[in-house]
Amino acid sequence: MTLFRTPQIVLFTRDIDRATNFYRRLGFEEAFRTPRVGTPIHVDLTLDGYRIGFATETSTRNDHCLDPVADGQHAAVILWTDDVHAGYAHRVDLGATPIKPPEPWLDHLLIAWAEDPEGHLIQVVQTVS
Missing domain, CATH: 3.10.180.10 (2,3-Dihydroxybiphenyl 1,2-Dioxygenase, domain 1)
Incomplete structure (x- = not known):
């Protein structure tokens, strides 16, 4: 039995729109975003079965009480x-x-x-x- 599945990486960002727009232009397609309206705090993109996520540094600090590094x-x-x-x-x-x-x-x-x-x-x- 495999315990895990569907690995992905999430990168922290200060400017989620800039980050996701850049990867869209590389050919990635949006698979998930929250919230759906307005500036997102998290966006997942896919390319050829690979999923990459972007989470805002602020949201990660406030929502999860973590200390992410975006630099x-x-x-x-x-x-x-x-x-x-x-x-x-x-x-x-x-x-x-x-x-x-x-x-x-x-x-x-x-x-x-x-x-x-x-x-x-x-x-x-x-x-x-």
């Missing part, structure tokens, strides 16, 4: 692609901050790093022969 490189969203160069350029065109341009890693991957508008790391990765 820094605490997590990375990994996006696989067949064209790292195009994926890297596309993220930057949408407002991501370039961190490291495409470069080989190990002996079979090509990776590039950027930060989304909220400062979360995004890695685009491609298998190469």
